[in-house]
Amino acid sequence: MPLAALAAAIAAQPRVRLAALPTPLHDATRLRDALGGPTVCPRILIKRDDLTALGLGGNKARKLEFLVADALAQGATTLVTTGATQSNHARMTAAAACMAGLRSVLVLTTPSADPAPEGNLLLDRLFGATVHYVQATDAMLAVGDDEAVVARVVDAERAAGRQAYVIPVGGSSGIGTLGYVAGTLELVERLAAMDVRPSRLYYASGSRGTQAGLALGARLTGAPYALYGVAVSAGEPEKVERARRIANDAAERLGVPDRLTREDLFTDQGFIGEGYGIPTEAALEAIALLARTEAILLDPTYTAKAFAALVGHVRAGTLDPSDTVVFLHTGGAPALFTDRFVRAFGPRLAT
Ligand SMILES: Cc1ncc(COP(=O)(O)O)c(C=O)c1O
Structure with a gap:
């Protein structure tokens, strides 16, 4: 075209x-x-x-421009997303939340019980994100049962009078x-x-x-x-x-x-x-x-x-x-x- x-x-x-x-x-x-x-x-x-x-x-900045606009249009107060502990997408979602005046909650899958606050995870904290950890079930794929945790986060946000906007893994x-x-x-x-x-x-x-x-x-x-x-x-x-x-x-x-x-x-x-x-x-x-x-x-x-x-x-x-x-x-x-x-x-x- x-x-x-x-x-x-x-x-x-x-x-x-x-x-x-x-x-x-x-x-x-x-x-x-x-x-x-x-x-x-x-x-x-x-x-x-x-x-x-x-x-x-x-790269996630390009996706987030459209995702955050949708979140704001829906009246969201909180961006929620998932990823591995060193997820660039999670870090950039936390940064986007700061720029848009929103809260951010990250549900991160980790192979270790207490991941070090380094790299992206350090930046997540600097951007003020609330972080929940999920134990990885397959370290090679960095996947875990994060859906249940995300559902709990959405409920907790609602109970606190806020509205979550869930961004799928990678903003994809x-x-x-x-x-x-x-x-x-x-x-x-x-x-x-x-x-x-x-x-x-x-x-x-x-x-x-x-x-x-x-x-x-x-x-x-x-x-x-x-x-x-x-x-x-x-x-x-x-x-x-x-x-x-x-x-x-x-x-x-x-x-x-x-x-x-x-x-x-x-x-x-x-x-x-x-x-x-x-x-x-x-x-x-x-x-x-x-x-x-x-x-x-x-x-x-x-x-x-x-x-x-x-x-x-x-x-x-x-x-x-x-x-x-x-x-x-x-x-x-x-x-x-x-x-x-x-x-x-x-x-x-x-x-
Ligand atoms: C640095 C970097 N490159 C490439 C990708 C892949 O992009 P996508 O998840 O859209 O396939 C990601 C996703 O997290 C990333 O963080």
């Missing part, structure tokens, strides 16, 4: 400004040189959604998906202005709101690139179905006839490693590489695994060096300031 028509359809959606947009698009020339230079490595543009500013930034709902439809429009317009047609866009894929928005956005804008999602956790069949459902919910909200199928929602499962939040060797190397060439910080749970895919493809010679590729940096750096990361990265700190 014409970009102006899509812009109008997005502008008609309730939205509060929480993010610093547009985010920069960085031409990573030193990285390209480090990967062998223009004869072997494509041009790499990094879309800096780690710099959305909200509560130290990240039809409304949240609008964030990356809008984000795609921002990127596609910038690429057109630069007269660049990248062949691929790499990104990390978790709860799938980003994927749903990117895939719907790419369809609606006729984006030049193919999406290359890199999964960071298992559970693909259920997640593909969620992405399809929420993308089509977003399409309905925008009033467009387009619909996605499961075939539109590919992710590479080859970079997960041992499980969610467990850094791989390739991810640790990717963190060092990008920090030392471009002074850009990846995170060990999401973006480093996606970046490792891009680096692996360059080294394997599967990308045409005359192409341009985009890496969508979705944030996550607070997880660097955790004991788990320091222990994993430790030997490299000495070099």
Whole structure:
């Protein structure tokens, strides 16, 4: 559809400004040189959604602009959401609540009885969130029985004369998906202005709101690139179905006839490693590489695994060096300031 028509359809959606947009698009020339230079490595543009500013930034700011608007429209007083202890989404929800004058309650799944107040969890506390912990039933997936706790929180808020607005894990709902439809429009317009047609866009894929928005956005804008999602956790069949459902919910909200199928929602499962939040060797190397060439910080749970895919493809010679590729940096750096990361990265700190 014409970009102006899509812009109008997005502008008609309730939205509060929480993010610093547009985010920069960085031409990573030193990285390209480090990967062998223009004869072997494509041009790499990094879309800096780690710099959305909200509560130290990240992809969730785009989703939260639409989710918080819906919460306010419903008269909510309290944002409630779920995630792992180092959830970037939870941290940014707590930050968004501060900006919108709302309370926040986070229900976080943890493998330990008393998680250290570090990284995202420290920031949750700084933003004044009330935090409830749920014991993880599967550490690899960071899942636990959080639904019952969320239900109790909603009841307690009501009993206290307040109204909870529950944001699904990762902000991944039809409304949240609008964030990356809008984000795609921002990127596609910038690429057109630069007269660049990248062949691929790499990104990390978790709860799938980003994927749903990117895939719907790419369809609606006729984006030049193919999406290359890199999964960071298992559970693909259920997640593909969620992405399809929420993308089509977003399409309905925008009033467009387009619909996605499961075939539109590919992710590479080859970079997960041992499980969610467990850094791989390739991810640790990717963190060092990008920090030392471009002074850009990846995170060990999401973006480093996606970046490792891009680096692996360059080294394997599967990308045409005359192409341009985009890496969508979705944030996550607070997880660097955790004991788990320091222990994993430790030997490299000495070099
Ligand atoms: C830094 C970072 N990158 C990527 C993602 C994945 O986004 P989504 O959950 O929309 O798939 C997340 C989600 O928490 C994230 O925190």
